[in-house]
Amino acid sequence: MNMHRRVPTLVALVLASVSAAPLLAQGTSVLPIADVKTRSAVQREIARAESKGLPTQPLVAKAMEGVTKQATGEQIRDAVSSLAKRLEQARALLAPSPSAAEVASGADALRAGVPAPMVKKIRAAWPADQSVVMPLDVMTELVARGIPASRALERLTSLMAKGATPSQIAALGSSVQSDVAAGLAPDAALEVRARGVMSLLNSPAAGASLAPTGQRPPR
Amino acid sequence: MIRHAALGLLLIGAATRSVAAQALPEVRLEAGAARLRQPGLGARGGEEASDAALFGIFWRLPTERWTLYTSGNLTYARDSLAAAQGVAALSLPWGRRSNFRTDLGVAGAVFSLSGAGDGGNTNGFARQHYVLENGGAWGGATAATTLRGTRWNAASAFDLGGWSRFGFLYGSLSLSRLYATDALLFETAGLLLENESGPFEFQDAQLVLQLRGGPHDITASLTRRQTIAGAEFSQNALYGSATLQLTDRVALIGGAGRQLADPVRGLPQADIITASLRVSLGPKPLPVMQRSTIADATVEPLAGGGGGELVVRVFSAEWLEVEVAGDFSEWRPVPMEREGSYWVARIRLRSGKYHIGVRTNQGPWRAPRNLARVRDDFGGESGLIVVP
Numbered sequence: 312m313n314m315h316r317r318v319p320t321l322v323a324l325v326l327a328s329v330s331a332a333p334l335l336a337q338g339t340s341v342l343p344i345a346d347v348k349t350r351s352a353v354q355r356e357i358a359r360a361e362s363k364g365l366p367t368q369p370l371v372a373k374a375m376e377g378v379t380k381q382a383t384g385e386q387i388r389d390a391v392s393s394l395a396k397r398l399e400q401a402r403a404l405l406a407p408s409p410s411a412a413e414v415a416s417g418a419d420a421l422r423a424g425v426p427a428p429m430v431k432k433i434r435a436a437w438p439a440d441q442s443v444v445m446p447l448d449v450m451t452e453l454v455a456r457g458i459p460a461s462r463a464l465e466r467l468t469s470l471m472a473k474g475a476t477p478s479q480i481a482a483l484g485s486s487v488q489s490d491v492a493a494g495l496a497p498d499a500a501l502e503v504r505a506r507g508v509m510s511l512l513n514s515p516a517a518g519a520s521l522a523p524t525g526q527r528p529p530r
Numbered sequence: 531m532i533r534h535a536a537l538g539l540l541l542i543g544a545a546t547r548s549v550a551a552q553a554l555p556e557v558r559l560e561a562g563a564a565r566l567r568q569p570g571l572g573a574r575g576g577e578e579a580s581d582a583a584l585f586g587i588f589w590r591l592p593t594e595r596w597t598l599y600t601s602g603n604l605t606y607a608r609d610s611l612a613a614a615q616g617v618a619a620l621s622l623p624w625g626r627r628s629n630f631r632t633d634l635g636v637a638g639a640v641f642s643l644s645g646a647g648d649g650g651n652t653n654g655f656a657r658q659h660y661v662l663e664n665g666g667a668w669g670g671a672t673a674a675t676t677l678r679g680t681r682w683n684a685a686s687a688f689d690l691g692g693w694s695r696f697g698f699l700y701g702s703l704s705l706s707r708l709y710a711t712d713a714l715l716f717e718t719a720g721l722l723l724e725n726e727s728g729p730f731e732f733q734d735a736q737l738v739l740q741l742r743g744g745p746h747d748i749t750a751s752l753t754r755r756q757t758i759a760g761a762e763f764s765q766n767a768l769y770g771s772a773t774l775q776l777t778d779r780v781a782l783i784g785g786a787g788r789q790l791a792d793p794v795r796g797l798p799q800a801d802i803i804t805a806s807l808r809v810s811l812g813p814k815p816l817p818v819m820q821r822s823t824i825a826d827a828t829v830e831p832l833a834g835g836g837g838g839e840l841v842v843r844v845f846s847a848e849w850l851e852v853e854v855a856g857d858f859s860e861w862r863p864v865p866m867e868r869e870g871s872y873w874v875a876r877i878r879l880r881s882g883k884y885h886i887g888v889r890t891n892q893g894p895w896r897a898p899r900n901l902a903r904v905r906d907d908f909g910g911e912s913g914l915i916v917v918p
Contacts, residue, residue, distance in 0.1 A: 372860055375861040379861040379862065379895075380861075386907070390907035419883065422904065422905075448916045449916055451914065452914055478918055481918035
């Protein structure tokens with residue numbers, strides 16, 4: 312029995328190390344930045360982030376985005392440095408122990424214009440043992456669509472309080488996107504869709520099926 | 531003068547894209563033909579026109595801190611005019627996020643003008659810009675000297691202007707005060723002067739309107755000149771031009787109208803009709819026909835839940851190269867496949883948030899039109915999509 316458990320664990324470890332290898336190599340030595348000064352500055356920034364325990368993959372991705380978009384060396388350095396600062400800020404806002412994905416989502420939310428206190432509120436409104444990535448991502452998308460952050464937060468936290476699941480939160484974002492594509496104003500789309508999810512959450516049948524995953528744990 | 535006006539518009543154009551995220555070195559060659567008529571010349575007082583050949587080269591070299599613009603032009607008009615002209619201008623932003631920019635430049639020309647003598651011109655200019663996203667203002671000064679035969683003529687100009695953008699329409703309005711001693715230049719325009727030694731003082735008001743659609747543009751320039759001292763006349767001049775980008779590297783440029791005498795650059799008044807071909811060289815050609823590129827991105831949920839298939843569709847010509855990139859590809863460009871009239875990419879993604887960009891022919895990265903847009907830290911934007 313124990314052997315059976317160890318084999319999948321070993322396989323998972325090997326797979327994890329294989330999939331992580333290109334990323335690590337990219338982050339440390341083979342960033343395709345032609346300018347030596349820029350490459351060194353970005354590598355230093357990544358090393359500094361790593362030493363602080365911050366996720367480095369978003370920094371590598373940001374540098375790659377700059378390279379692909381033919382940004383100047385100065386722009387790439389500034390972008391990576393700003394992102395490192397946002398990651399640090401997001402980690403503090405999502406304390407005590409956010410995952411790398413949560414920190415990255417928090418940093419993106421800040422970049423999109425979600426005010427820092429709201430990032431904190433989203434964390435507080437979501438069960439502490441569940442990843443807050445999806446609520447943060449949907450909040451980011453709604454704000455990027457031009458919906459006032461306070462209204463988006465109000466709708467999201469109402470759904471969270473009623474026990475919405477991550478997939479329901481995500482569906483809210485997709486539905487708003489479809490409505491906007493169909494010509495509805497973003498905030499009107501949010502109102503309509505949030506009410507739709509809310510009505511589902513209020514129904515006894517849905518409540519029963521959603522409760523185990525979505526409700527806040529008892530304090 | 532046409533070339534200087536073009537350079538001015540180029541500098542304004544560069545200012546509107548001051549972030550320069552997509553700025554690349556560029557070399558353009560231009561060749562064309564023109565028909566010129568100078569009102570004070572010819573057997574019947576300006577009724578005689580002459581044909582001209584035009585050759586030009588333009589080079590832009592952007593760096594992180596400044597952009598160098600240089601251009602050279604050679605004009606030869608049968609029986610009336612031959613000129614070689616060079617311009618070098620340095621555009622210096624005061625900082626990456628500053629709204630201020632200083633342009634400094636020098637220009638020189640040698641010419642042989644029928645009725646206006648052989649000689650040369652040299653001038654230097656400085657212009658201070660204040661640039662916002664959709665508008666700006668500038669003030670500048672130019673000092674020049676022109677040698678015509680054995681006589682040196684001085685000229686200077688001070689100008690103030692502002693420009694604004696309303697969607698596809700760009701407009702600028704400027705006022706210039708000019709001082710000159712070049713009597714011969716005005717006489718070739720058929721103008722009556724109070725004396726032959728000057729000085730002459732003029733005031734020009736110029737309105738420029740430009741319609742831009744992707745790399746194409748139509749420009750109209752209306753100039754009103756009034757004398758202040760040394761002569762008594764007023765003139766109006768209208769000049770129109772259009773640029774049609776035929777391929778990613780080749781553009782057709784045409785123009786017609788009147789150019790007033792320019793004492794600062796030593797160029798005579800002329801009525802001009804011109805057509806030329808411009809070829810862009812360099813590492814990356816201009817993006818072509820952006821307006822014909824319409825991109826959409828949607829997510830089809832995968833059976834069984836968790837993740838989805840991102841489908842990006844770009845309605846664009848078959849002969850264009852179309853790519854998509856984003857976090858999902860670590861921003862490595864992924865070529866799209868042709869399906870009917872569309873370029874399509876289908877990418878399986880896990881649940882999460884993704885930034886996406888689409889580009890055609892190595893042009894700027896754009897967000898698909900139906901997605902939320904976020905600034906990308908490089909002066910551009912990315913589309914944002916959340917996969918349930």
